[in-house]
Every structure is written in structure tokens, then in C-alpha cells.
Amino acid sequence: MLTISIHKPMLLRYSHVRIRSHQKFHKIDPIPFVKMEAKSSQTRKMEELSVKHPTPFIPKLEPSGEPDLQFDRLQTSDQDLVQEKKFEFGRFIAREAILDEELWTAAWLRAESHWEDRANDRFADSYKRKFSDQEFNAIKRRRKGEYGQKCSCIITVRKEPKNVKYTVVKSVVGTLDLSIRYLLDGETFPGEREKAPPFCSINRTQSNRYGYISNLCVSKAARCQGIASSMMHFAIRLALLEGAEQVYVHVHRKNKPAQELYRKMGFEMVEKATSQLEEEQTYLLRFKA
Template sequence: MDHPSDQEESIRGNRFEFGQFVAREAVLDEEYWTAAWLRAECQWENRMYERYIDNFKRKFAEQEFTAVRRRCKVRNGETCTCIITVRKEPSNSKHSVLNSVVGTLDLNIRYLLQGETFPGEHVKAPLFCSINRTPPSRYGYIANLCVAKSARQQGIASNMLYFAIEAAKYNGVTQIYVHVDRNNRPAQMLYQKMGFQMVETANAKLSLEETFLLRLQT
């Protein structure tokens, strides 16, 4: 994968600095809540004129806040990291987290089920399907990528992806997957630019859900 070339950036520990932004792991409840609210805004941004839209967004954010905190607890060796991108602020700045967060995504580290070669593959497996916990079966999965509407076209999505990919590689992962809506051409182009390719073998469920499964081999 090519390193992003159009911005000055540096990686320091678990932080990734680029331009006027920093990508890092969310650790505080306030940060999880802000990521959840940003996801709610992105989910409903094209339906702003519906009645009770604020109620729908708040309910979605509350559910996502609870879900992401639950997902971010290590279980059976599988992990989820909520990554946020924040604006760099002067040390004496009093901006709230809510106003600083401009992007978010989840990086999941999982294991393939017995017999699978990619996530969700239809395989003939026993009723109680086991998880293959060998290193080659570990994979990364990216979800919930979104950028605040006011901060788009500044390389935030591509740099968050770069940070997530590097984090996955650091954890020994050699394959990273993502589902993309078939009608979301800009998202498809973004992932392909980052090195993701279409998984040729796709199941009927993907066709029904109108999504593509893409994979990056690191």
C-alpha cells in the first residue's frame, strides 16, 4: 500500500498525526459518545427533513454508544478498537471533544470460522461451528467509517484507514476486509486507492444486501 504522499504526517506510538489532525484510539466514554453521535449524523444526513429526525439520531447514537463500548472489550482474543480523528488544538483551548472529533471508524481483529477463507463465506460446517484460532486465520475488519460533513475532502478518511491498516499489521494481521455498499462509488474508489481489491467469491447474502466485500493483503 502506498503511504499517503500529499500531507506531512508522523506516527508516534498509538497516534497518527497528519496536517491539522490526529488519529488515535478512543479511550474515554465522552469520546465513545462523540464517535457514536458522529455516526448517527452520517447515518441520517440525507434524511434531515424527516419528522422527529433529532429523536431518531439520538436513539441511534445511544444504541451505538452502548454497542461500541461492548465491542471494545477483548473477548476470546478478538478485539475492536474505536479510532477517532480530532483537530489539533492549542493546549489552552477549551474546545469540547464533541466539537473536535471529525472522523471515526472501528478496527476489528477477528478469527475465521472453521472452513472459511473469508468472512461470511458459506461453508459446510458442523452445527456448532468452531473458530480457527491459528495466526493465519486472524483478519482485520473495518467498519463504521465516517467523516463529519464539515471536514470532508481533507484526507481524513484515507489517513484514518492508513492508521487502521498499520495498527492491524502491527498486530500480525495480513488480511483486512471491509463491506461497501454497491451504490457507494466514492467509498469503493477510496478503498481501492488504499489497496483493497474485490473478493471474487461472494455469497448470496452479499447480493441480497447489495454490498461488496473488499480485501487488502498486507
């Protein structure tokens, strides 16, 4: 180690004041000794290498199980679709959804319908996107089937004119869900046994098989063109082909247009209402083949 000692003699500082006749000399303390340590380059290198830098945390990213949605994807042409079960009416076609983009668009239509009366809400767009994402995942789960139930997402798409191609988002204008279910033991209509035990058996006889329609909605720009009634006719026909003898639907008591639509199609109100229906302010309607 090399030590260098620096000593500086005492200095006098001369200062002027207002009265020139007086002159003052201020004493300045001497600068203390400063020790400078010279380290070898090898020592500094060893110290630098000995410093431990914390390793940043890198989260483990799990690959997403959902395929990437292509919102600019073009609608599949009718010639490329191999579907026997479809219903053509006017400029539209009702059929079962196939593509994930069709399922997501159906979920978005339901979100818009759900928040239609609250369009001026400042958070409406955020709520609709969250609702549509949740509904999209719910549709995919329901389509896989559980407890012996079969669920289909029915959509209505525009017919493509010659030399015109629509994207999936602009093609889908209506949607509903059709479920094929069985009544529980002791039930005469869905939901009659409000406090059924968790492991209540399902009566899988043909007479207890029924269809249930839900989530019916039509794009605001495509209404008053018979889309809702045509989708309902198509869903009822599919339910009958699946062996269901009855088709049910719930409707809110204040939704008069929907009640009128169901009445014209042959649905009748189930007279015996449960306390849950009273609480939810809904009617249960039934269509008999």
C-alpha cells in the first residue's frame, strides 16, 4: 500500500471591508492529511468479480390453450360447408356455429343485447368485452356436453352475394343456444324440484327428454327481418329430431315483444310457477309437438 502525505502551509486571506482603514486577516485552517491507497489492478478485478448481482425474476409463461382468434377471417362459403342441418330464409341461413370466431361473435351479440339499455354507461364497452369473453368460454364448455346434456350454438349468417365476401364478425347477425336435457325424477317441467338433492337421478326415458332454448338475440341492425322467429323454428325442428317431445324457454315478465313472438309460435305458459320464477320475474313457456 502506498501512502502519500500532503501538507499545505497556513494561508492568510486578505479581505476588504467598507472602511478601508481597517484590514482584517482571517486564519484558514490547514488542510488535513489525505491518504490515498493505491490498489493493484488484480485486487480490484477480484473485488469486482466478488460482487453478487441479484438475478431478476422471470415469470414462467404457460402456453394458452385457446387458439388465436382472427377477427378479419372471411366467412366460410356455403359450398365449403358440409352441413345437412341448416335453414335458409330470405337473405340468411340459420345453422350451427362451427368456427371459434363465430362463437365469439355470438358471445359479443349477447353482450351487446345485455347492455343495450345501458349504452350511455361510461364503462359499457369494458363490461361488454368482459361479458363476451366469459360467454365465449361458457359456450365452448357447454358444447362439450355434461351430465348427458347436448348443447348447440345456433347462429344466423348472411348469404353472400356473388363476388362479395363477408368477415365472420359482419356475417353473424343472430344467435341462440339449444340444449337437449332430461327431467329429474319426479319433475313434470324443468326446475320444478327447486331443492333437489345434489345426486338426484336423471330420468333418461324418452318421454322425459326435452329441448331448452336460451340466449336468443339479434343484431340491432338486422332486426324486423324474421331472423328471431326463423331461428326459433330451426331450433324447435332440431330438438324434435333429437327426440325431444317438448321445448321450453324462459322469458322476462316485462319483455312483451318476446312473449308475443313465443305465443305466435305455439308456446304456452306453464301455469304452475315456482318461487324462483316469482323471484326472478320470469315465465316458463312450453311448446308441445
